[in-house]
Amino acid sequence: MHPRTEDLLTIRDGEPIDAAALERARTAPGFAVELERLERMRRRLADLPPLEAPAEVWDRIRAVGDTPGVPRRPWGQWLARGALAAAVAVAAIAYFVRSAEVVTPSGPPVVTTPATIVTHAPDVAPVVPASYIQLVEESERLERMLADIPYQRPMMSGRTASTIVGLEDRIAFIDEQLTYGAAGGLQMPEQRALWSERVDLMNALVYVRLGQAEPGGF
Amino acid sequence: MPQPLPQVDAALLARAQRGERDAHAELYELFSSIVYTLARRMLASTAIAEDVLQETFVEVIRKIGSYRGDAELGFWIKRIAINKCLMHLRSGWVSRRTDGPDLEQRVARGERLDERIELERALEALPDTARAVVWLHDVEGHTHQEIGRMMGYTASFSKSQLARAHERLRSLLEGEPEESETALCTPELKIC
Numbered sequence: 154m155h156p157r158t159e160d161l162l163t164i165r166d167g168e169p170i171d172a173a174a175l176e177r178a179r180t181a182p183g184f185a186v187e188l189e190r191l192e193r194m195r196r197r198l199a200d201l202p203p204l205e206a207p208a209e210v211w212d213r214i215r216a217v218g219d220t221p222g223v224p225r226r227p228w229g230q231w232l233a234r235g236a237l238a239a240a241v242a243v244a245a246i247a248y249f250v251r252s253a254e255v256v257t258p259s260g261p262p263v264v265t266t267p268a269t270i271v272t273h274a275p276d277v278a279p280v281v282p283a284s285y286i287q288l289v290e291e292s293e294r295l296e297r298m299l300a301d302i303p304y305q306r307p308m309m310s311g312r313t314a315s316t317i318v319g320l321e322d323r324i325a326f327i328d329e330q331l332t333y334g335a336a337g338g339l340q341m342p343e344q345r346a347l348w349s350e351r352v353d354l355m356n357a358l359v360y361v362r363l364g365q366a367e368p369g370g371f
Numbered sequence: 372m373p374q375p376l377p378q379v380d381a382a383l384l385a386r387a388q389r390g391e392r393d394a395h396a397e398l399y400e401l402f403s404s405i406v407y408t409l410a411r412r413m414l415a416s417t418a419i420a421e422d423v424l425q426e427t428f429v430e431v432i433r434k435i436g437s438y439r440g441d442a443e444l445g446f447w448i449k450r451i452a453i454n455k456c457l458m459h460l461r462s463g464w465v466s467r468r469t470d471g472p473d474l475e476q477r478v479a480r481g482e483r484l485d486e487r488i489e490l491e492r493a494l495e496a497l498p499d500t501a502r503a504v505v506w507l508h509d510v511e512g513h514t515h516q517e518i519g520r521m522m523g524y525t526a527s528f529s530k531s532q533l534a535r536a537h538e539r540l541r542s543l544l545e546g547e548p549e550e551s552e553t554a555l556c557t558p559e560l561k562i563c
Contacts, residue, residue: 159534168515191537195509197490203374204411206403210421211396214428289525296523299461321461325454331520332450351523 156181158191165191285341288348295355302362317365320358327351374408376445377401384444388436395432402445403428406452412510413456413503415495423459427452453507457521460499493543501536508533 156178163170164178165188178184327347330339379401386394403424410423430451438447494502503522507513508529515526515533522529 157534158538159530162530162534162537190541194537194540197486198494198505199510201412201487201491201494201510203404204408206407206424207421210403210407210424211399211428213425214399214432215392217425217429292523293525293528296461321458325458328454328457328521328523329450332517355523 156184156187161187161191164188165195285345285348288345288352291352292348292355295352295359298359299355299362302359316361317358320354320361324351324354324358327354374405376405376443376449379444384435384438384440387432388438390436395428395435398431398435398448399428402448405445406448409449409452409506409511410456412494412506413453414459414499415497415502419459423452423455426455430455449511453511453521456503460503460522489544490540493540496543497536497539501532501539504529504532505536505540 157174160170160174160178161184164175170178327350331344331347331351379398383394383397387398406427407420407424410420410427411417414420414423427448431448434451438444442450494505497505500522504518507518507521508515513521515529518524518529519526
């Protein structure tokens, strides 16, 4: 039996691996060859040459700063309005989530019942509370739901655009906190609070996107 | 190795933080190729990579006044760029892109279709999520934990996407079948 690619990559990257899986991989035919192939692929990817940025992009960036009415994303104005709209959307979603557990926008229903807990043993230390796992899983579910929304109009109302930009920026900010915070020893309660806010924001984003995807939506 | 990050001296940073246009242009000069390469490799779309480049530097200019130097400036800029890339992946528009004759144009210009170009083509042929994961992990050096957090998934999701990406790359480059147990698409998750 050939070694599993996931096990080989774990070994290649020097990550912790279950002793049985390690033994199974090492004794499989072609182990060394496969490992070398994966290492070579990593080197080849890393050796791909850098690409030169198109010159005209800087002109576009300058134009954003020069003409406040023209830019694709008039950041200051949009963000101020976006933050307000996002706060309203989050509050509305939170209200619906807590009172009915099901949000029914004009599109398909957004079911907010927590996903089934699946414990990924290698990733989740036993001290991680179930509520934390639920939040991560719910966040995943909402990401999938968002990716699955079939149609998003390139043209949308200013209010919708503001809301989406505000939500996306806040999600990006939280993701940054989670990434750097974890490296800096962010405690579980803080991580949980961030994931909780992320789920609320994702809920709001799905809600807005679903409304936007509807024919005649906002 | 990803492109080495240029060092930014304190004087340039201070000028950029004061809002001096020339300093912003210098930062663009230093980091635009890094950001564009990252976006182009992750998203496999010239047009969207240009958008990411623009959005990244608009944000860099907007936020540089609040940059405190906790992370190296290059990492900070890259992090903004990665977030922009992930936003585009999340929006679903990347998979609907229609451009991509880049490689064909290069071949038409007489560039040799060598192993490197084959690899670029195979990378572009990967599903969006798998391509982003393999680039962030194997080239940018992010851990599965970090990638999971950035993408809103778990570390094990990142691991399985990396394995699938490598299986698919192998299949594309060597014509070998992928392992059936880790077929690239996960229909129930609608992740392809």
